[in-house]
Amino acid sequence: xxxxxxxxxxxxxxxxxxxxxxxxxxxxxxxxxxxxxxxxxxxxxxxxxxxxxxxxxxxxxxxxxxxxxxxxxxxxxxxxxxxxxxxxxxxxxxxxxxxxxxxxxxxxxxxxxxxxxxxxxxxxxxxxxxxxxxxxxxxxxxxxxxxxxxxxxxxxxxxxxxxxxxxxxxxxxxxxxxxxxxxxxxxxxxxxxxxxxxxxxxxxxxxxxxxxxxxxxxxxxxxxxxxxxxxxxxxxxxxxxxxxxxxxxxxxxxxxxxxxxxxxxxxxxxxxxxxxxxxxxxxxxxxxxxxxxxxx
Numbered sequence: 282x283x284x285x286x287x288x289x290x291x292x293x294x295x296x297x298x299x300x301x302x303x304x305x306x307x308x309x310x311x312x313x314x315x316x317x318x319x320x321x322x323x324x325x326x327x328x329x330x331x332x333x334x335x336x337x338x339x340x341x342x343x344x345x346x347x348x349x350x351x352x353x354x355x356x357x358x359x360x361x362x363x364x365x366x367x368x369x370x371x372x373x374x375x376x377x378x379x380x381x382x383x384x385x386x387x388x389x390x391x392x393x394x395x396x397x398x399x400x401x402x403x404x405x406x407x408x409x410x411x412x413x414x415x416x417x418x419x420x421x422x423x424x425x426x427x428x429x430x431x432x433x434x435x436x437x438x439x440x441x442x443x444x445x446x447x448x449x450x451x452x453x454x455x456x457x458x459x460x461x462x463x464x465x466x467x468x469x470x471x472x473x474x475x476x477x478x479x480x481x482x483x484x485x486x487x488x489x490x491x492x493x494x495x496x497x498x499x500x501x502x503x504x505x506x507x508x509x510x511x512x513x514x515x516x517x518x519x520x521x522x523x524x525x526x527x528x529x530x531x532x533x534x535x536x537x538x539x540x541x542x543x544x545x546x547x548x549x550x551x552x553x554x555x556x557x558x559x560x561x562x563x564x565x566x567x568x569x570x571x572x573x574x575x576x577x
Contacts, residue, residue, distance in 0.1 A: 378451075
């Protein structure tokens with residue numbers, strides 16, 4: 282189907298056509314108007330179907346966009362829930378870590394080396410003592426270093442052993458921090474998913490706008506075809522009206538002609554009848570005229 286109406290195929294009707302054309306010409310013109318009207322109605326119907334199809338597709342895209350919007354909003358709510366839980370857990374973990382720092386500060390555990398480091402240093406010094414040939418003085422200094430390290434180790438270990446629940450508090454803080462990290466990962470995962478639904482929503486709305494614009498164009502084409510069809514129908518009705526008037530005029534003319542002939546026949550019969558009364562001889566044709574007029 283052509284996208285625009287071919288104006289050259291339209292049929293025009295003028296006042297002069299109605300007033301001057303013969304009956305045969307008007308019958309032919311009525312046929313053209315009827316056929317063109319039917320073609321235009323078919324074109325309008327096809328364009329309406331295309332418009333309706335596109336409008337249905339538009340509604341589908343709008344519905345799809347709405348589904349993505351609802352899913353996005355649902356995910357964003359979950360993001361906020363996990364974010365709130367993450368922040369609460371991080372705050373709780375921070376409080377516990379602050380408590381650990383306070384305990385370590387009270388015990389001066391932040392000063393000096395940890396047990397593993399001291400133990401490693403002791404092992405290195407002992408290995409040196411066992412493998413190197415040292416002078417008596419150097420060996421004595423080395424032994425003193427080893428004893429000093431061992432003393433530091435004992436003191437630090439005793440300090441750590443004396444801390445009431447420090448490691449437990451630290452472990453709890455780390456466990457809570459790990460749980461907060463899980464919520465943070467969930468925040469990132471859900472936020473990415475929500476963004477994807479947001480992008481799909483935007484794309485669906487964009488597609489709906491494009492299809493709606495196309496549907497509007499087809500509606501305009503439908504209106505053009507329907508208006509042209511309506512105009513041809515109105516002209517067809519006008520021609521039909523004029524043909525009925527012409528039929529009536531012809532019938533009136535035939536009736537007038539019949540009346541005239543009847544009056545003429547009656548006048549002729551009356552004249553013949555007068556002749557008959559006066560004794561004139563009538564031929565067969567005259568007798569038939571009298572009989573037809575009811576004079577015999």
